Amino acid sequence: MSSGEGGDEIEKLYDAVPRLRDIFCIMHKIGEGTFSSVYLATARLKSGEEKMFALKHLIPTSHPTRIAAELECLTVVGGEDNVMGVKYCFRNNDHVVIVMPYLEHDHFADILPCLRFDEAKEYIYNLLKALKRIHEFGIVHRDIKPSNFLYNRRLKQFALVDFGLAQGTPDTKIEQLKVLQIKKQESCSKNKPQTISGNRVPQNKPVPRELVLPSSTKQSVKHSETQISPGENVKEGLFGYTAQRSVFGEKNFNVHGTVTSGNPTGKTVKQVKTVVTARKVVPKKTIASKFPDTAEAKKCINEYLANAPCECFEKGQVCSVCLRRNKQVAPRAGTPGFRPPEVLTKCPNQTTAIDVWAAGVIFLSLLSGRYHFFNAQDDLNGLAQIISIRGSKETCKAAKTFGKTITCSKEIPAKDLRTLCERLRDVRSPGTQFANCDEMQKIRTEWQLKVLEGGDGWFEQDLYTQSLPGPSSMIKPMPAAISTEQSNKYGWDRVPDEAYHLLDRLLDLNPATRITAEESLRHPFFHAGGV
The missing domain is CATH 3.30.200.20 (Phosphorylase Kinase; domain 1)
Structure with missing residues (x-):
């Protein structure tokens, strides 16, 4: 300008x-x-x-x-x-x-490569301290990320900013958030999602026994694929693109250093092409043509369509069961890369746990030295990247607790968080180029992910593990400015087990059991040696 x-x-x-x-x-x-x-x-x-x-x-x-x-x-x-x-x-x-x-602050990407371990510990502690305060007042920030948590490294000052997307819990003490809550409930009254408080999510109700429908109900239509290219200053989403939102954020002119937009430390994640599928809807009368025209029969059909598993996974078609799913509305605000599984799968019951997950992603960046760690172009790829770290079996199991069904065509094992972070930071083997590691070359395989989110049926996409954190093409040594020996002098070769235990709790896939900000501050990690 x-x-x-x-x-x-x-x-x-x-x-x-x-x-x-x-x-x-x-x-x-x-x-x-x-x-x-x-x-x-x-x-x-x-x-x-x-x-x-x-x-x-x-x-x-x-x-x-x-x-x-x-x-x-x-x-x-x-x-x-x-x-x-x-x-x-x-x-x-x-x-x-x-x-x-006004708080003069440093850009997270600028200081990440040269942060000492004790500074990273202090950073995450102060972030959790801010989250504890806002959660006590029933505020869900919904956009926790480094650019919204200002940090002055020299003065050791911190400030959580930008409440433009904040929402209230059912017991919020902020009157205007209560007003927003009422308006939201009125606009979504048709869906009538269950409201919960705090950090707990109810267990999903058991699915009724599957009904057997005539073969006419198994009609399916093929996908008609259309490529969509993003323009400038847009954010990618599962259903399209929205304008970029960033205050004190990525378009921040008041930062130290010369880092420009992008990933200065080397992207951990490679962008994957987005495919939006246009579907031809099968009329309801086609599905019900073989049933008596009675209210009881129609109710039976609707119950079946709401709960029945589909048969189109890994096929180039969408079955009538998927096409008849009722649309579900759920908040999706926030920044890609920091959204938890319950947001990516459009779970309507979202709590303060989504802020804790985002803090966990920031802690993952601190421990691995990689930012942005997750950088998916849409929600489905965002979920795939989480699966690549936390495991497919674990993710599918957690999704059931908040009423979602995730199907993965291949079992993706969970990665050990310590091993992952140490390899990305390269603290154990000075000079080793993990880009040439045979172990990383072996995982270049295709797989497919599908999510039954209760609203728009199944969404599926072919994925490649080389686009996810960890594969050979994306693992790079530490930036030239900080050698492995220097990194170890900063304490990164002496990260205690308690740090990775806390990281595991912050990135708990189940929001009902995910650690809270208040509990995090009492974690042994912060009391072994002090903060």
Whole structure:
């Protein structure tokens, strides 16, 4: 952005909210996203001291209740335990500007290669401390990632920011989140998902015994495949592309170092082509043609279609059972790569556990030295990448606990987290190039994944393990700036077992048994040697 363009934007902001001109000297933009822009500004206090602030300008089209909810989260919870607070708020017509303390911070990708183990331990502790606070108030952040957890390495200061996607638990203490909750329930009243609180998810009800239908019900249609190419500034999703959202995030202009967009340490994950399948729907009368036209018979058919397993897995077709599934609506907000299995499979019962999973992904990056660790282009590939680390059998078993069915054409064994992280960081064998390791070459095999998410039937895609974390083509040595010997001097060759035990609990596939932020802070990892 040129100085002229930046000056024009600042003038427009002054015009939109005239009171800002009397108080702040806006210097330049430090972050931007779909829903807001953030500016660095200075103000002279009554004491005569000049202080810097971050001004977050929300776009005029933002929903008033959503703006009020974000502001209430900052005012009620912020200012303590590493949660960003708010100093002032200005509004003029549809324009809202939230004024927050300014924290000069480092870019996560910049400092990751040179972090000492004790610094990584301190980082994850302070993140969990922030999560404990917001979860105590019944807030689910929904967008936990390094760019939303500001870190000043020199001052050892932390701040959790951006509550623009926050949602409330059923017992939330944030009044505006309760309002959003009511509106959401009204809009989804037809689906009537069960509401739960805290970190617990109910067990799935047993599936009724399978009914035998005539052969006419097993009609199927072939896929009609269409390629979709993403444009600029979009995020990939299972059902299409949405505008990129990033405040204090990937488009952050206020960072140290010269790292640009992308993965400076080498991508762990290779992008896989997205295929969106168009399907021809089989009319209901075709399925029910052989049944008596009675209410009892129709109910029997609907129950069968809701619970019956399909027969089209690993075939180039979609059966009528899958086509008749009722659509299910569930929140999918968040950043790809940090979404847990229950979000990727569109489970309607989502709790504070989704924030804990995201913290686990960040901890995985800290221990492995790889960021972004997961970088899938859609939800199905995101789930596949999780399976490649946590195992197919374990993932399928966990999915059943929150009412989802996952089918994998090949059993993918779970990886030992310590072995995985040490190989990626290359702390055990100085100079070893794991890209030439025969063991990694052997796992270049094809497999297929399918998810019955209760709404749109089965979604399937051919996958290749070389696109997932760990295969030979993606494992690279540590960046040249930090040698293996230097890395070991930073303590990475002395990571205790407790660290990987905590990582395993944070990345628990079952949200009902996943460790909470409060429990994490009491984990032996943080009390063996202190934080």
